Amino acid sequence: MSTTDRAIVVRGLTKRYGKQLAVDHLSFEVEHGEIFGLIGPDGAGKTTLFHMLTTLTTPDEGTASILGKDILKDIRAIRSSVGYMPGRFSLYQDLSARENLQFFAALFRTTVEENYDLVAPIYSQIEKFQDRKAGHLSGGMKQKLALSCALIHRPSMLFLDEPTTGVDAVSRGEFWEMLQRLKEQGITILVSTPYMDEASLCDRIALYNKGRILGIDTPEGFRRGYDAPLYAVSAERMYELLNVTRGMPGVRECYTAGSVHHLVGTADFRPEEYSEALAARGFSDLVIRPIEADVEDVFIKLMHNDPLQ
Amino acid sequence: MRTLGVLLEKEFLQLFRDPFMPKMIVFFPILVMLIFPWVATLEVKDVRVTVVDQDNSSLSRLISNEIEHSAYFEFQEVAKDYDRALLRLEEDRTDAIVSIPAGFEESLLKGSPKKISISANAVNAVKGSVGSQYLTQITGSAQQEFLQEKGIQGLSVPEVTVTNRYNETLVYRNYMIPALMIMLLILVCGFLPALNIVNEKERGTIEQINVTPVKQSVFMLAKLIPFWVIGLVVVAISIFTSFILYGLVPSGSWLEVFLACMIFIILMSALGVVVANYSSTMIEAIFLMFFVIMIFVLMGGLLTPIESMPEWAQYFTFILPSRYFNTIMRATYLKGASILDLRLEYAALAAFGLIFGLLAAITYRKRS
Numbered sequence: 283m284s285t286t287d288r289a290i291v292v293r294g295l296t297k298r299y300g301k302q303l304a305v306d307h308l309s310f311e312v313e314h315g316e317i318f319g320l321i322g323p324d325g326a327g328k329t330t331l332f333h334m335l336t337t338l339t340t341p342d343e344g345t346a347s348i349l350g351k352d353i354l355k356d357i358r359a360i361r362s363s364v365g366y367m368p369g370r371f372s373l374y375q376d377l378s379a380r381e382n383l384q385f386f387a388a389l390f391r392t393t394v395e396e397n398y399d400l401v402a403p404i405y406s407q408i409e410k411f412q413d414r415k416a417g418h419l420s421g422g423m424k425q426k427l428a429l430s431c432a433l434i435h436r437p438s439m440l441f442l443d444e445p446t447t448g449v450d451a452v453s454r455g456e457f458w459e460m461l462q463r464l465k466e467q468g469i470t471i472l473v474s475t476p477y478m479d480e481a482s483l484c485d486r487i488a489l490y491n492k493g494r495i496l497g498i499d500t501p502e503g504f505r506r507g508y509d510a511p512l513y514a515v516s517a518e519r520m521y522e523l524l525n526v527t528r529g530m531p532g533v534r535e536c537y538t539a540g541s542v543h544h545l546v547g548t549a550d551f552r553p554e555e556y557s558e559a560l561a562a563r564g565f566s567d568l569v570i571r572p573i574e575a576d577v578e579d580v581f582i583k584l585m586h587n588d589p590l591q
Numbered sequence: 592m593r594t595l596g597v598l599l600e601k602e603f604l605q606l607f608r609d610p611f612m613p614k615m616i617v618f619f620p621i622l623v624m625l626i627f628p629w630v631a632t633l634e635v636k637d638v639r640v641t642v643v644d645q646d647n648s649s650l651s652r653l654i655s656n657e658i659e660h661s662a663y664f665e666f667q668e669v670a671k672d673y674d675r676a677l678l679r680l681e682e683d684r685t686d687a688i689v690s691i692p693a694g695f696e697e698s699l700l701k702g703s704p705k706k707i708s709i710s711a712n713a714v715n716a717v718k719g720s721v722g723s724q725y726l727t728q729i730t731g732s733a734q735q736e737f738l739q740e741k742g743i744q745g746l747s748v749p750e751v752t753v754t755n756r757y758n759e760t761l762v763y764r765n766y767m768i769p770a771l772m773i774m775l776l777i778l779v780c781g782f783l784p785a786l787n788i789v790n791e792k793e794r795g796t797i798e799q800i801n802v803t804p805v806k807q808s809v810f811m812l813a814k815l816i817p818f819w820v821i822g823l824v825v826v827a828i829s830i831f832t833s834f835i836l837y838g839l840v841p842s843g844s845w846l847e848v849f850l851a852c853m854i855f856i857i858l859m860s861a862l863g864v865v866v867a868n869y870s871s872t873m874i875e876a877i878f879l880m881f882f883v884i885m886i887f888v889l890m891g892g893l894l895t896p897i898e899s900m901p902e903w904a905q906y907f908t909f910i911l912p913s914r915y916f917n918t919i920m921r922a923t924y925l926k927g928a929s930i931l932d933l934r935l936e937y938a939a940l941a942a943f944g945l946i947f948g949l950l951a952a953i954t955y956r957k958r959s
Contacts (some may be wrong), residue, residue, distance in 0.1 A: 336802050358804050366802040372795035388597040389803045
């Protein structure tokens, strides 16, 4: 299959900072018109990867192509056809919202009017504050302005680096709805996030840690592929429960997930035996129930199975 | 070109919106011209002098009289004995002692003059050395005057004649004003662009620009042009202010003053870009720039003459553009020298402009 059939093709991409491998021989592909999520904790190397794909940094090894254009050779072509929203708010704080939008439109030799239809659903929400200096907008409004500025030249591809970090839950929800709308317009989106719950909103996700991809699948595929017995356990004394459970036979691992602990058993794990053993140790109020795996469980399992992690 | 226009529009918009910058561009040069010519002076006045007159002749009285009537000295007393005068010097009640030995007039008339000794308190080195130089001059001329009155010729007097050319009034102020303009340009056109660029780095806005198809050279040009304009405005304001306040106008060509300033402004702004390229935070940029500025100001001959530096330092000054700019400014301003007289300095300045420009371009690319 030729490289132009995919929105992004990454082959063996590597970046070192000193001896530290920020991105480690990475290979993956992104289809046209999909929302591809890069899920991983802080410090996983997501921003470095974004910098290479948006031609801000050159890789030490490997190649990548965006919309069929090489990230080393066709820098200008890539820059004209992609939009990038960095993780940190990077617009001019001393210019007003409208001035920022007009400025970035002009840099791409277009006007706000020409592409207004594309940004309207987003920009209209902050339009009444458009004469306010960008630095004085609230977090959610800043994020919408940044997305508008990244879209104003009608890119075919969007790079969003942790767009919802530091944004409240309602705004996060709205933001993902906007991404769905942009996807319907045929824009391919590569989005990174440390929030596992946002993973299910992507078409496909790559679980990413320490510069390496642990697995790529649809959120549903990941959940179905989880093959170990998984339980949620809780009791009055949660912290002691965690420590005790970790030492029990048949328990592969146990970790905190919200208000409960998730218990991953080996193949011969028997919940009844486990309950009895814990009751004998004073946890008479123990509640244990089998649950479906979510992306976080998958992530933890893959991370522990990976010999290099 | 259109992109450059868009970027320039944004730069000027930000500049005029800044609550501080527009005011600073106008008031900074005015304040510098108002205050520093009075402060940054090595002129010595009111040196307190004690004369020890052991000769008590008409000549020794003439010398005392001359000192008493000089504007540079504050005549204190004629002491009989040197030790008492020295005590006064130690107690800081006098700055210098002129000691005329007994039989001085007689020895001068015989043609083998004894020596007048001058002791000065050199704790304040400038006051000490300049003061004693003045005293040497004044005693010398008094002796000459004395001999002329007696109608005696051909006798040797330690001849001291110093004429201050080009700044005939020896107004130290006039000497400092061109140097102050240079310092202004170093600050405005070196510091400000460096800080402006690093600010975009710190805020991450440069990242947002770098993902657009805007060429880096165009972006840099748009960063620097406003500071070139500001630099010329600052020069114009300082020239005007120093004319209004001190009546000082360039005795050479105005155009040439501006030409030299323009070259230096471009050169400094390019240096600012180099500094910005090597700094990722404001603190780094400020520190680096300060270091450069100290070398430019202290070793470029702006405050102290290069000739009085140690030899190795004098060689080092050849690689300082401020040295050449300083020569051009002072010569054009005070001496009325033309670009032809100063062609070597202009050439050196232009060469540095080219070097720094290239350096700015090379170091910028490295970072991307």
